Amino acid sequence: ETGVTQSPTHLIKTRGQQVTLRCSSQSGHNTVSWYQQALGQGPQFIFQYYREEENGRGNFPPRFSGLQFPNYSSELNVNALELDDSALYLCASSITGVYGYTFGSGTRLTVV
Amino acid sequence: AQTVTQSQPEMSVQEAETVTLSCTYDTSESDYYLFWYKQPPSRQMILVIRQEAYKQQNATENRFSVNFQKAAKSFSLKISDSQLGDAAMYFCAYRSAETSGSRLTFGEGTQLTVNP
Numbered sequence: 001e002t003g004v005t006q007s008p009t010h011l012i013k014t015r016g017q018q019v020t021l022r023c024s025s026q027s028g029h030n031t032v033s034w035y036q037q038a039l040g041q042g043p044q045f046i047f048q049y050y051r052e053e054e055n056g057r058g059n060f061p062p063r064f065s066g067l068q069f070p071n072y073s074s075e076l077n078v079n080a081l082e083l084d085d086s087a088l089y090l091c092a093s094s095i096t097g098v099y100g101y102t103f104g105s106g107t108r109l110t111v112v
Numbered sequence: 113a114q115t116v117t118q119s120q121p122e123m124s125v126q127e128a129e130t131v132t133l134s135c136t137y138d139t140s141e142s143d144y145y146l147f148w149y150k151q152p153p154s155r156q157m158i159l160v161i162r163q164e165a166y167k168q169q170n171a172t173e174n175r176f177s178v179n180f181q182k183a184a185k186s187f188s189l190k191i192s193d194s195q196l197g198d199a200a201m202y203f204c205a206y207r208s209a210e211t212s213g214s215r216l217t218f219g220e221g222t223q224l225t226v227n228p
Contacts, residue, residue, distance in 0.1 A: 041221070101216070104156065
């Protein structure tokens with residue numbers, strides 16, 4: 001049984017640029033969620049995808065967008081990067097209706 | 113909206129002793145799930161224990177147990193016989209069972225140090 005894999009592990013971007021983060025869900029999981037974890041804080045829910053459609057969103061602006069692919073892998077895209085976007089981005093996969101989650105080790109994004 | 117509060121930013125415990133981490137939450141729902149996650153320096157969130165709100169019995173997983181007080185909206189984690197490997201950031205989290213989607217609402221975390 002494979003876990004959740006995120007890439008890249010670390011990334012440095014310049015303010016105003018765009019970034020794409022990737023997540024491979026655990027085998028058999030059909031739902032993927034993304035979280036932003038600022039330094040020293042708890043993770044904040046960004047959005048969730050099920051059957052390639054967004055079906056839940058937290059308090060994040062539209063420049064945060066995502067995709068889920070038929071193989072249940074996912075991307076998080078952030079446009080017009082701001083310094084405050086610097087954070088650890090966590091991906092979690094699950095099976096809809098079942099409350100177990102598997103988290104990846106995250107992507108550490110630094111915006112300079 | 114639901115909120116989760118962890119009032120202890122840092123805690124420490126001696127190896128082999130017992131420590132309790134506190135968590136309170138606010139919700140108007142009656143059906144939900146509560147979790148404790150551990151986040152070591154490797155950054156991956158690891159599930160420690162979970163509790164269904166409709167269950168009266170407190171969940172237990174080996175050395176980890178919870179004290180779930182639904183009326184008080186309190187969900188504390190007790191770690192018995194603490195080990196060096198227990199040192200990590202611990203997060204309390206809430207998930208609704210009444211609304212669609214499966215978002216987790218996390219607290220701010222408690223950094224646990226285990227002293228040898």
